[in-house]
Each structure stands twice: as C-alpha cells, then as structure tokens.
Amino acid sequence: MKIARFLLLLVFFASCKTQKPVSEIKRGDGLFELFVEDENQNAFVSDKKGVFNSSGMVASAHFKASEVGTQILKKGGNAADAAVATFFALAVVHPFAGNLGGGGFAVVRDADGNSHSLDFREKAPLKAHRDMYLDENGDVIKGKSTLGHLASGVPGAVDGMVSLHEKLGSKSWSSLLQPAIDLAEKGVELTAGQARGLNRYKETFREVNGQETPYYVKADGSDFEEGEVFVQSDLAEALKRIQKEGADGFYKGITADLLVKEMEKGGGIISHQDLEEYEAVWREPIVRDYKNFNIISMPPPSSGGVALIQLLRLTEPYPLKEWGFNSGKTAQVMIEAERRVYADRAKWLGDEDFVKVPVKEIMSRPYLEERWASFNEAKATPSSEIEGGKVPYYESDQTTHFSIVDKNRMAVSITTTLNGAYGSKVVVDGGGFFMNNEMDDFSVKAGVPNMFGLVGNKANEIQPGKRMLSSMTPTIVEKDDQLFLVAGTPGGSTIITSVYQTLLNVMEHGMSMQQAVNARKFHHQWLPDKTYTEEETFDMEALQYLLNTGYQVEIGRSLGRMDCIMVHPNGLLEGASDPRSENTSVGY
Template identity: 55%
Template sequence: MFKFCLKFVSLSFFAAFPIFLQAQKQSVIAENGMVTSAYPDASRIGVEILKKGGNAFDAMVATEFALAVCYPIAGNLGGGGFMVARTAKGEYDVLDYREKAPLKAQEKMYLDEKGNVIERLSLDGHLAVGVPGTVDGMIKVHQKYGSLPFKDLVQPAIDLAYRGVVLTQHEANQLNDYREAFLRINTHTPTHIVKPEGKLWKAGDTIRHIELAKTLERIRDYGRAGFYEGITADLIVAEMQSPADPSKKGIITYEDLKNYQAVWRKPLIGYYKGHKIITMPPPSSGGIGLLQILAMIEKYPLARWGFRDKRTMQVIIEAERRFYADRATHIADPDFYKVPVQKLLDKKYLQSRMKDFSFEKAGKSENITAGNIPESEETTHYTIADKWGNVVCVTTTLNGAFGSKVMVKGAGFFLNNEMDDFSIKAGVPNMYGAVGGKANAIAPQKRMLSSMTPTIVEKNGKFLFALGTPGGTTIPTSVLQVFLNVVEFGMSLQEAINQPRFHHQWQPDEVYLEKDGFKATLIQELEKLGYKFQTRSIIGKVNGIRKLPNGKWEGAADYRRDDTAIGY
C-alpha cells in the first residue's frame, strides 16, 4: 500500500553497535530491552543507555533529547508531552508535561474586533506558542525514577548534534517543504536547516545542530535552570519580541518559564474482554476516547465478523463519531474544568449512546450531540522496555510540523504551536478539523486539550503490550484499531500496525481511509448506507512493544515512515 522507507544507517554503525535492527514490516525480537521510536538515531541512543545499565526511564530521557536533534519536525525541547509508565513492580504512573498558555493569554486573543477568527494566528509565528514543558518533564522523570547520572543521559544527544544527523528521504522532503515558512516567520535565517536559494536537501545529507548542542550542554550542566532560566530563557524571551511581523509578538515571559511545572497524575484505567488498559487522563482526550469506544463496541462479535467486515467498520465508525461529539463539549484541562470522567465512562451511559445506531444506514453527525451528563499531525511516539520489566510509553509533540515554525535564535530549537489546540472560538475547527467548546477555551496557565494516547495493556496481571502514535485527532482511533487487531483478530503487534486504518471524528461528517487499504467493494457497500469517504496517504505512525510468551520483547515500528525498533 505504501512505499517502503529505507533506513539510512552507516556500515560503521552496525560494526560498532551489534544489535537487532530492521526497517520495519517485520518485528524485532530481543531478550533484554527494546526501544521503538520515530528515528533510528533516537532508538539507538535509547538502547545504548539500556546496555550501560540504565533503566527504561533513563532511556526515555536520552531518547527524548535525541529526538529533539534528529527529528525536529516533532521531537523537541520547545514542546511537551505525556508519559504512561508501568514499573517492574506492576505499579503505574503518569506524567503530564503538556505545554501551558502564557500568563498574558486571553480567551479572545485570536479573534478580530468583529469576533471572527484571524486566519493562522494560532498556528504560525510567535503568538501561537505555549510555554514548553519537555525539559521540566525529563527532569522530573529522572528525579523520580532515574538511575544513571542526568548528564550521561543528555550527552548522547549533544554528541549527535555536533556529529550531525544523516537525513532520510522523508526528512529531507519535510525540510524542503517548509523552507519558505521558515524564512517567512523567522527574522533570522536558520542556516543549518535552510539551504541557499535553488538548493534542496536530499537523502544522505548531514545536518549539524551546533546551537542546539550548546543549549543541550546548558541543560546537561544546570538541569532545569539550563532551560527555564539563564541564557536559554534569555534567548526564548528575546525571540518572543522578534517576529517578522512586529504586530504579532509572542507573550511568553521569564515568569512563564520559571513557573512552569509538569504534573504527576493518576492513570485512566479501563477493561475490555479480560484486558486491563492503562492510559492517559485529561488534559488528553485520547484515553477517555479509547475507553469510550471500546465500551461501546464490546458487545459486538468483531472476531467472528473479521477485520475488514462491513459490520466491524460500521460499529467502530459510529462509536468514534459519538466519542468525538463528547470530546468537543466535556473534556479539557482538569485543573481548570471538572471533567466528568466517571460519567463519560459509565457503561450504561455508553450503551445509551449507541441506542440509535442501525446497521441499515449511516448515522448523521448533525443528529448526534454530546451526551447529557448528570490535537499536522506531526507528533511523535516512543516506547521503551528494559530487562527488569519497566515500560514507558511516551507521546511528545510540537503540535503541527515544526510547531509554530519559530526557531529560537541562538538556541537552535523550534517552538510549538499548541495554542491552536485550545478552542479558539466555540464551534470553529482547529488545524485537525476538530470542533471545540467552552470547556477548552483559552485561559492563562491552562493546558490545552490533546488527543495523545500513550497506552499500556495487561492481561491476567501481566504486561502484554504498549503502544502509541502521532496523528492529531486520529491518535485515539489509530491506537484503538491496533489494539483490536491484536486482541480481537489475533495479530502480532507488528502485523496489527501494518494493517490499513480509518478514522471518523464527528465533524466533518466523513470517514478518512488510508489510500488503497480497503477493497472498493467494501467501500461501495458502506457508501450505499450513506457513509462518505476521503482518502489519506497515512493515518498515524504507531509503534510499540509486546511481551512474548517466551519472555522476549517484540519491537514493532510503523513502516509508513522512518520509525525503527532496536533491541539487544
């Protein structure tokens, strides 16, 4: 269905680092530990930490910083993310290092005097930026769970930044596609990522991130203060005042940076046919969405019907439609809005949501509203397991591709455009087409709603698999379908990831399909019932890790892009 993306890894790499590595349509099997991520360099660095005796949390910190170097379209210092973890003792933990709205943010800051949305103001440039959370998140993970010195976890990313990243074709294409945006939005020219006029990046080229290396050195040497205070903070605040358009200055201040704190939260837990699901609570909508949809479809015999059966697709589409209607109204930052989690996950409530579903015709989103209760898609995901049995499942993002396209002058990293994940105006879609309501309105220091869905699955009290994906609003539905492929249809994790995917999000009222993934006769049958379809090149880039019955790890990474699993 898709062109296979080659992994550009030098021969010296294999000689120096004898591990299991495959460009993936097949899984990677290893005995001790596994890292799956969006880029070979990041997975390699994570496994190096495991081989040195570090645990999964140490490898998480190293992998996160490595992604900031080798995968700048989504890996980041200037963004945020979520971690769901299961320790070797079977205990769960969740870290929310999502970005926050600056102190000077206002509910109507992206509207003109007539109350209309100002086009792209929440997407491009300095006003689109939320207060970054990634660095504080890594500090907190290391303080609570780390075993190796923090400096040893940052150093591999520094070395990579100085040595340079060899581009894949996909990454070269991304940099070329956004060249004009980088030049238009930044007052300085980020020469290390922008080629001179008339020249393009190509596969095999090397990019060195010298300014980013120096920023990482400050983080290595001073920890949190190396980013949220001192030179890096000076550079961020100065950048906020230096947009190409002087009327669109950013609003992040020293106070915003100094006050930012990642938050430890309680995981969301649900059940499906003997499986325990540990996932992300609000401000992510993804965990609630995953559990809602599973509860709505649990009574149907999907395994008997089969993976590509018309009824299977129909049931999933209609459950997805109903979740996204609830998402628009009921889910937001729990520190600002009382999210009715228990009621949204109540079995009777969810059964009632499907009462009007009929196999005879498609539902209509205009007839489905939120129930009455008494997040480009260039995110990135990685999963890590160690020899002791610790598992971390992390989704991190700048929101859109390269975030706001603002690169901090002198610091070498992009800033997010997460402010677009708020409801800029009730009823107006964001960049993913998702409609929001009052609960997710902008407020100072509030976290914006997300779709990220890092998820861990157990059976009979034992770890079974963990997974996640980028993809904006398609994240929960991609995780859902891979979960079902394993649990209902008996696939390996890699087989489950390789299958074509589809997505419905209430508004717009149409089903997205991966191109060439489904038989024309199946789609025609559904069209006769009233379903409308749009094709996409890809939906999600899932990766994950499964524990095999023989005790080994299966690393599974999505062949749709450059995702890579490495184990030892």
C-alpha cells in the same frame, strides 16, 4: 448534492501495461461507479517484519534515537533512563516533531506493576486570553494560532524529562544527555524524509525567522540532500546547559533569556515568569478493563485515554473477530463509536485544573449504553443528529511517539509534540530549537475547527496558565495482569482512532504487533461527517456495505506512525515501527 458527498472510486492506471478487471459498485444513493480491482489488494500497507529480542526494546521515529535508547538499556539503565535519552536524541535527529520547545505525555508501568502518568503539556502564557486570535468582528484570524511567535504555548518538554528522571530514573542525568549533545555537535546524516521535510518548509522558515536565518535553511539557498551531515551547534549548547543545570538550564539563565528575547522580537507573549512557573504534573492514569486486558492511558488534558476506553467499551459487546478485520459490519460499529466519542470530546474534555471533566461518568458502561441507543445497523447515524452526551451532575463551566521496555519489563509510552510540522516554525535564535504552535489546540472560538478539523467548546477555551486539550494517547496494556504491549502514535486528531484500531487488531483479530501496525486503517471524528481511509482499507464487499448504509467515505489518507512493543508469551519482545515512515525499532 454537495461535491463532498461523492466518493471518488474511479482509479486510473495509465502506466500499467496490463488491463486490470473493472467492477461496478453501487453507491448508497443508488448510482453506479467504476472501481478498478487490484489483484495485489491486501489488508496491510507493507509486509515489514517486527524486530525481536529478549532483553530490551526501543521503538521510535528515528533509528539513531532508538539506538541511543537501546545503548542506555545495555549499560544498565532502566526504561525511564532510556526514555530521557531517546527524547533528547529525537530533539536533535527529528526536528519535525522531536523538541525542547514543545510538550507531551508519558504513561509508565514500573517493574513492580505500578502505573504512572506524567503531564508535561504546554500551557497558555499568563498574558493569553480567550479572544486573542479573533478580529474586531469576533471572527478567527486565519493562521494566527498556527504560525509565528503568538502561536506558542509555554514549553513543558524539559521539565517533563527532569520529572520523569527524578521519580523513576536510575542513571546520572548528565550521562543521559550526552548522546544527544554528541549528535548535535558531530552532526547526523539526514534521511531522505528529513531532507524533503526541511526543503519543503524552507521558505516558511525564512518568512517567520528572517531571510538570513541560520537555522534549518542552507545559506546558499540550495536544498538539503539525503546523507548530508547536519550539525546543530546552538542546540548542542542549549543541551549542555540542560545537562549541567537540569530544568534551570532551560527555564532560567541563558536559554530562558534567548527564548523570551525571541518572543519579544516576533510579538509572542511567553515571559520569564511563564517559564519559571512551569511545572510538569504527575496525574492518576486512566486504568480500565477491556475483557481480560487492562488498558492504562493518559487522563485529561489529554482526551486520548478517556476516548480510548469509550471506544473499546462501545464495541466490546460485538463479535468483531467473527465479523472479521475491516469487514463492513466491523467498520460500521467502530465508525459509529468514533462518531459519538469525538462528539463527547468536543463537549466535555479540557484541563481538569480549570474545568470539571466528568471522566468517570462518560467512561461508565451505563452512560455508554445510553449513548449507543441511537445506533441503527440499517443506516449511518448523521453527525448532525449526534451531540455530546448528557451528564446530569456535571458542573458546566505534528507529534512523535516512542515506546520502551527494559529487561525488568518496566515500560514507558511517551507521545510528545510541537503540534504542526516544525511547530510554529519559530526557531529560538541562539538556542537552535523550534517552538510549538500548541495554542491552536485550544478552542480558539467555540464550534470553529482547529488545524486538524477538531471542534471544541467552553471546556477547552483559552485561559492564562491552562493546558490545551490533546489527542495524544500513550498507552500500555496488561494481559492477565502482566505487561502485554506498549503503543502510541503521532497524527493529530487521528491518534486516538489509530491506537484504538491497532489495539483491536491484536486483542480481537489476533495479529502480531507488526501486523497490527502495518494494517490499513480508517478514521471518523464526528465532524466533518466523513470516514477517511487509507488506500485499499476495505474490500469491495465491505465498501459496498458501508455505502449502502449511508456512509461517506474518502480514500487516500495515510493514518498513523505507530511505534509499539509487544511481550510474547515466551518472553520475547516484538518491536513494531510503522512502515508508513522511517520509524525504527532496536532491541538487544
């Protein structure tokens, strides 16, 4: 039997002064292991409370960015204005994932109740080709699609913000950039988490950018410390060019020259033509019903919206509220839904500008009923027996999130990314910003997992100018046709399941927004055939149920970094930022 099949449940509390009770648990294979019971075990990772206010709310990964967005709202800006300002502020204060050199998706519900979705996902450079990360034997070259200049796609972030402002903004473009410029010029105090992150990767930054790199590494080699003021002068100048010239301040002129020069220096393939031809695209959002709720989410090339609807509709017939939050039966149904949906993701999803994606078909209830036919409540369905579903008329062929609601109840949900932590680790010399490593989100080779363990096939193969598939799931929910909540998270392959569980926590289990964010989560993505859980997600009874029915469970991962907002019946806004990190909600 493979080691991966064993569940590590023997927990040692060497530092504890009191003896805790020990229980026996029977595994699915009939063997017994010990499990140390913790009297403090509960359903939530924290007792963090939500932030309440009536006029407006911004929930993001960094308190400074949330403050910037809230100040824009206070000055009469709408949620789109605040989103632009928050986005550029995150590029300064949250270099781990906030960015100029990446891309993302936005879902918007305007004050009149109209829904919009904006695709500013990165694109493969024109010189890209299907086998660019394979060796002469056709094998994947480890690290080539994740580290260094060749890993970067053409950035869409700046054009995305310009497009959002042009269509839905109300304040002057210049005023929305100024807060980020001030933060970059004057400096921002590093949080404990930011200091740790920069220190952890400093040798990689040097490896990729040269030993004498002036960016994100201290000249004397010492570590950054919490509270240290971090100034980014080159990034400030890049932001000023965007402030003055809009998209041309990034895709043309000095910044474009710096970016292309950086690519040429390190063997990257992004050209001036790539930059000049990039355009963000407004797409028709995914809008589907779930009971008395409307779910508004992102269409391809994000897989998030399609997958979220599939998951909700597969579990819709079951009495999850009656069974209870994270009970064995509730978890089983959700895991089996996740297994089938991620198999569909691998087979069908890609950039609709290049391949036909059967979006309507695979979200339809008849299709999902067929996918569910193999479900057996007596035992787990092995992933080896699940593949992408059949659609007869189909023609074959690290991240951050923020949510905003304004006084008129316009809502914006944006997820943006560099992909991995600090992207490709490449810093554009003279520009001061990281480039993405989004090329890894393509199917580098059919059937070979990417950095998040996700498997893809032909629909997501590399082609010049194509947008790579994403798991980003910016989502807005209406209840009885009124704005109800705004949600999203970073987390790679776990984004979809984290959003899914957070929505169910509210819609089925009656949690407040902050409780739903705090709640412990689990994740299954078809391959590998494991259920990943946070510590203490399942109680003894639920865990025994899952083991008895044949599930492999791996405990220990932290799942999600949610930033969400709920509109309560009395009109109060509840901002809910994840206690798993330094995320913060600010309202007024």
